[in-house]
Amino acid sequence: MSREAKRICDCSRIEDEAELLFECAELIFPWLSPSNLASVSSTCKTLHQISRIITTRRASDAARSFEMNPIPFINCVDDQPYFYFIYTRSQILGFTGSPPLAQQPWGFITSPTNIKRSLSSRPSSDTGSDQNPMRSISKMLELDSGCDCKSCSQSHQVKEVGESECCTCSTIRPELLDSSPETEMVMTECGPSCACGLDCEYRSTLRGISIRLTIVKDRRKGWGLHAAQFIRHGMFVCEYAGEVLTTEEARSRHQKYDELASISQFSSALLVVREHLPSRKACLRVNIDATRVGNVARFINHSCDGGNLSTVLVRNSGLLLPRLCFFASRDIQEGEELTFSYGDVRLRPNGLQCFCSSSGCFGVLPSEQT
Numbered sequence: 372m373s374r375e376a377k378r379i380c381d382c383s384r385i386e387d388e389a390e391l392l393f394e395c396a397e398l399i400f401p402w403l404s405p406s407n408l409a410s411v412s413s414t415c416k417t418l419h420q421i422s423r424i425i426t427t428r429r430a431s432d433a434a435r436s437f438e439m440n441p442i443p444f445i446n447c448v449d450d451q452p453y454f455y456f457i458y459t460r461s462q463i464l465g466f467t468g469s470p471p472l473a474q475q476p477w478g479f480i481t482s483p484t485n486i487k488r489s490l491s492s493r494p495s496s497d498t499g500s501d502q503n504p505m506r507s508i509s510k511m512l513e514l515d516s517g518c519d520c521k522s523c524s525q526s527h528q529v530k531e532v533g534e535s536e537c538c539t540c541s542t543i544r545p546e547l548l549d550s551s552p553e554t555e556m557v558m559t560e561c562g563p564s565c566a567c568g569l570d571c572e573y574r575s576t577l578r579g580i581s582i583r584l585t586i587v588k589d590r591r592k593g594w595g596l597h598a599a600q601f602i603r604h605g606m607f608v609c610e611y612a613g614e615v616l617t618t619e620e621a622r623s624r625h626q627k628y629d630e631l632a633s634i635s636q637f638s639s640a641l642l643v644v645r646e647h648l649p650s651r652k653a654c655l656r657v658n659i660d661a662t663r664v665g666n667v668a669r670f671i672n673h674s675c676d677g678g679n680l681s682t683v684l685v686r687n688s689g690l691l692l693p694r695l696c697f698f699a700s701r702d703i704q705e706g707e708e709l710t711f712s713y714g715d716v717r718l719r720p721n722g723l724q725c726f727c728s729s730s731g732c733f734g735v736l737p738s739e740q741t
């Protein structure tokens with residue numbers, strides 16, 4: 372073989388190897404945590420380039436294509452491009468100790484075919500498959516009951532002229548709700564077993580996040596969720612999705628998170644939701660931990676004045692557990708940070724400094740009572 376032919380042969384072998392390396396990395400890298408990605412990336416130039424592309428893709432959508440619009444991270448205060456967590460659109464069953472669902476691919480280079488391929492094999496939050504540890508609670512605790520309406524809003528109108536039965540699924544509309552820091556409002560909507568379709572007016576909270584949002588880093592509060600469009604008073608913003616825990620597990624995690632927060636910049640996202648009887652006595656308690664597994668609601672920061680979101684417990688026909696949902700408690704302008712009150716600081720201060728900058732700021736964050 373001539374020297375020139377050998378050179379061409381070597382070049383094409385190197386190209387083939389690089390392509391193979393790229394293909395392998397493309398499959399494996401999205402599964403890596405940021406620290407593993409960083410260590411692999413330091414081994415050679417090609418892997419460094421691939422990991423940079425993965426990082427950019429992760430920063431461009433916290434919701435990993437699970438929601439209607441991408442929800443990007445924006446950070447002008449330090450060099451952390453994104454926050455790493457496992458995404459779920461709905462409540463999932465929590466585990467004692469560390470969850471076995473520690474990995475989820477995030478940041479494929481060649482979307483969308485690759486993403487589709489991975490979605491069909493990924494630990495989905497919505498499949499409800501029995502081998503899957505990330506089982507959606509709603510799928511597990513679904514009762515076969517619901518309305519028979521073909522169109523629920525029409526049923527309401529028909530009822531007014533006395534011709535037919537009214538849809539019984541929907542009660543309070545979100546437009547009527549105002550911010551209530553201590554007691555969540557409760558509303559009911561249609562559910563998976565109802566005869567109406569997904570576009571039913573009374574399923575606003577089951578369709579996922581449809582408004583445009585961004586996650587912006589603040590020097591003092593960390594990441595925060597912001598409106599990337601005008602949000603009208605009463606509009607559904609998002610559900611607070613995460614692991615649903617027993618009270619015992621919630622207490623144990625709370626203690627662990629407090630210890631971590633005292634020695635590092637760790638921020639937890641464990642919420643306790645209580646449904647109240649008309650007497651105001653709590654009758655149901657749901658512990659939702661979005662610290663490691665959740666959706667973008669985990670980035671919503673506290674505001675002492677109640678913020679611009681109402682927390683509403685939504686009961687969907689046929690679903691056993693209520694879901695905690697956020698609605699705009701007033702008109703919200705594009706760019707505004709979305710906040711709500713974590714609770715009454717006078718009843719439960721926890722010593723962390725509050726930077727909500729509202730005029731009535733108490734200076735201290737309320738703690739979660741687990």
Ligand SMILES: C[S@@+](CC[C@H](N)C(=O)[O-])C[C@H]1O[C@@H](n2cnc3c(N)ncnc32)[C@H](O)[C@@H]1O
Binds near residue numbers: 640670671673674
């Ligand atoms: C549910 S997380 C919210 C997202 C969080 N900022 C992050 O970067 O992951 C709650 C944590 O955010 C921080 N935080 C929320 N509201 C705050 C406020 N008004 N002032 C200071 N820190 C706040 C606290 O560290 C709190 O423990």
